[in-house]
Amino acid sequence: MAYHTDYKTDEEKLSEEIRLKNLSNVYIIYGNDTYLKEYYCDKLVSLSYSGDPFFNFQKFGYDAVIQDVYDAVNQFPMMSDSKCVLLDDYDVFSCSQEDFERLCRLVGEVEDGCVFIIKFDYIDFDRKKNSRVTKLSKAVEKANGKIYNITHRTKQQLTKMLIKSAKNRGVELFETEAAYLTERVGDDLSVLKNELEKLCLYRKTGKITKEDIENVCITDMNASVFDYVGCIVEGNVSKALKLLDKMFFMKTDEYSVFYQICSVYHDMYRALAAKRAGKQKKDIASDFSYPSNTVFRIDRANRYINRFDFSKIEKSYDCLIKTDKILKSYGANAREILEQTTVELAAILLGD
Structure with missing residues (x-):
């Protein structure tokens, strides 16, 4: 994976590239700051193509067919000299080996005149010791592409x-x-x-x-979201919906709420996996690079996992992935969608 060793952060480097309009052909954008990832990705997209976006900008989601992505990348710009293809949150961990290998080959075949951006939001790309992360990263580096970890600012x-x-x-x-x-x-x-x-x-x-x-001002949303998930775990849907309503009342961005909910489910999955493997809190914090000021998240996750098994966690992830796809669609009512998601997540825990 590309690790940058000088004094500039990845955000600063990407910002400078955009300012100078000195773009690469391939990018991987990941990290823990949803707002900044979206901001810089939008900037990259707007600089990457000219002409009609209907022809020269294609966006694919987590359920993309790699052949379609391949065709889009290799298609010539229409009445323009540049185009952009965005692959947003494609699940490189659960896709077939054939599709993954083809994606790795594709990043090395992007021609001048096209910018291919791979952005990760819900999919946790920043994983230690994962062979697919390593292989895709090496393919991007070999193609002289850029990999940027966009994290929260200091x-x-x-x-x-x-x-x-x-x-x-x-x-x-x-x-x-x-x-x-x-x-x-x-x-x-x-x-x-x-x-x-x-x-x-x-x-x-x-x-x-x-x-x-x-x-x-509201208090840290993390605390509110943990309480919300706690209500789901307890089967108290009414209270969970009230907490959700309170966050909306305080004008909290719906998408930020959703991604924080996803983050809590990541914590619970890790806690459950650690429990099965006989690992301790310190092992989770080390293996998944939790900053010292966020280790409390593991303690909270451990409170909830007694109601879960891997089947229920998997069903919960399926629910969240579906929600993410709907939220990214045009004209989605985020509040109604999150309320429905709340009910579905609670129903998963009540099932056999």
Whole structure:
């Protein structure tokens, strides 16, 4: 896998490529910051093709037929000199060996005039000691492609961004209050931007205070989502829906809520697998590179896994993958979809 060793982060490198319009033919975009992945992927797409997007931009999802992707990549641009193909969240771990091998070959056959982007959201690409991750990464590197791990920004970067954004809205936000905002809300950029918007509308002019943040902003969504999943595990659908409604009422981005729910299910799957293998919390934290400030997630996951077996976890993943596909479709009502998903996830645990 491509690991970058100089002082620049992967986000900074990708941002510079985009600014200079110095694009590669192949990209893998993955990481834990959903908002930034989507932001930079949109930037790449917009720079990668010209002319009519109907002909020169094709997007494929997790259930893509690799032959269709192959055909799209090898098709000449229509009335233009450039085109883009996006493969979004394709499950490289469960696809057939034939399809996987063909994908590896395809990244080495992308011609000038086409940019092929492979982006991972729900699919956890950042896995240790996985042969498919290694092989696909080597194929991309051999083709002089780029692999970027887009992670949450540091507290210092977030603080600087929040202060600048508030100033652009005519409101003062000082470093102490900006740091407190990140502590209270978390480091998910989409959530932070939403909460800052609410603060600026609330304050209108002058200085944002700690009291303003406490009165207006939600607490870290991770805590709310863990409580929500806990209600599902307990079979308390009514309370789970109320917690979901509360997150919507606080103007939390529906997609951020969904991806946090998926993250909790990742934690539970890992905890269940570790339990079967006789592993401890420290082993999970080490094997899956949990930062020290997120190890508490494993403790919470361990509280829930007694209601699960691998069959129920698999059915839950199928439900979440289906939800992800629907959410990405045009005109989807995210709130209604997540409410339906809540009921389906609870029903899985109630089944035999």
